[in-house]
Amino acid sequence: MTLLAELDRNSSVPLYRQLRAALEREILAGRLGTEGRLPSSRELATALGVSRNTVVTAYQELIAEGYVTPMPRSGLAVNAELHAEPPPPPTGRRFDWDARIAPAPDADLPISHRPRDWQRYRYPFLSGQPSADLFPRRAWQRSLRAAMEGSNFWPSLSDSGDADDPMLVEALCRHILPARGIDAEPSQVLVTLGSQQGQALIAGELLGPGKRLAVEDPGYPDLWHIAVRAGASLVPMDVDGGGLVPTDALASCDAVAVTPSHQYPTNVTLTVGRRNQLLDASPDLVIVEDDYDAEFRYSGSPTPALKALDRRGQVVYLGSFSKFLAPGLRLGFLVADARLVAALRERRRFQVRHAPGQQQRALALLITSGDYARALRRARTILRDRWRRTVAAVDTHLGWRPAFGDTFPAGGTALWVVGPPELNSRALAAAARARSVLVEPSESYHLREPRALNAVKIGFASVPTDRIDAGIAELATAWSSGTAQAAGVGVVG
Structure with a gap:
């Protein structure tokens, strides 16, 4: 048996790994072990001028990976399955995935394409x-490190089932939501993978075939896709300088989605009068408020969130850290009646369980430290x-x-x-x-x-x-x- 392998004793790669790789190549090429057993560890060590432990360790890895099989009282042999005759090529047609993939019901809706580069x-x-010069890089790195230390370690790494990080939920209730005029209890808050996941959870729970969703036009195309894929019909509503224009069409809708702070994409603010019109339109109308870009107002006082005016509990509020921190972090939250939050929490559990623990804890630390x-x-x-x-x-x-x-x-x-x-x-x-x-x-x-x-x-x-x-x-x-x-x-x- 000739082993075509050269071991480089000056390499930073350990000898046993070099030997294991060389043996693997020889086995797969059919040049080793074709006549029965492999050389014993002592024989191979002597032939190569290496220690027996080096050969034993290399053999053990090959056994663990299925290349080599121990033979009782006969040493080691190459796994016979490696050189078995390949199965004959399949006859007939290939599997038809196109027949299994359901046609997209939203194929005719517009979609925004942005270059990935x-x-x-x-x-x-x-x-x-994101903007590299706006992202609080050092503060975020400190928070990520702190999230892996002391009492923060297990909340960052544990499987929390359907639960959110209580520190983050508390930070949202105490520091983030009050600035928007919202008073919420932890049971009314759900952490999401960005506001878009919040929209998908709401659509899955509240919309479906026969349901009608009023949307702003122009508006947010991804929401339209989410709603239509849930089975809902879209009812387009005009937008003018005062935001979405409420009409009698709302009476036939199950829900309305609105961006009151900065209408997407025109950037206008929904007037107070129209906010009241939406809230008074129907006690059975679900109002989904996406508080898009609410953090960035450059003159005057910020307008409180529509949720701050909600007296019936019919508004579902969506917030996100994507626009300020970075969309790649995929962290957002929603605020709603505790019964709806519980249902959405259960739905989320069977999709992604919860947002990454370290991300949640790091964000909580970023907020509570004042760095945010x-x-x-x-x-x-x-x-x-x-x-x-x-x-x-x-x-x-x-x-x-x-x-x-x-x-x-x-x-x-x-x-x-x-x-x-x-x-x-x-x-x-x-x-x-x-x-x-x-x-x-x-x-x-x-x-x-x-x-x-x-x-x-x-x-x-x-x-x-x-x-x-x-x-x-x-x-x-x-x-x-x-x-x-x-x-x-x-x-x-």
């Missing part, structure tokens, strides 16, 4: 993406400046307007900018991308046909402040090239 673009004017509030104040200051610069750049280089009124709403992390009727924002986005500028065309955010094409969503959170003006100037150059001036099918405004 958005970081490599110089001017990524996308909403919902400090980082939020800093982010708000920086984003206020970016909002001002973006507004000024749009006015200077494009001269386009907001969807409603004469001034852009002072808040959020993006502008909804309406261009001239001949603007084809899909073509503009393609032309801008070639100039390393990313913007989002308007058609993805419209439910009804024809879907408007003469608006763009310009996010400013993930673009460095000193690049904003140059980036909008590049966008204007893409527009002036003429490639995006074919009339769109639908028009905003």
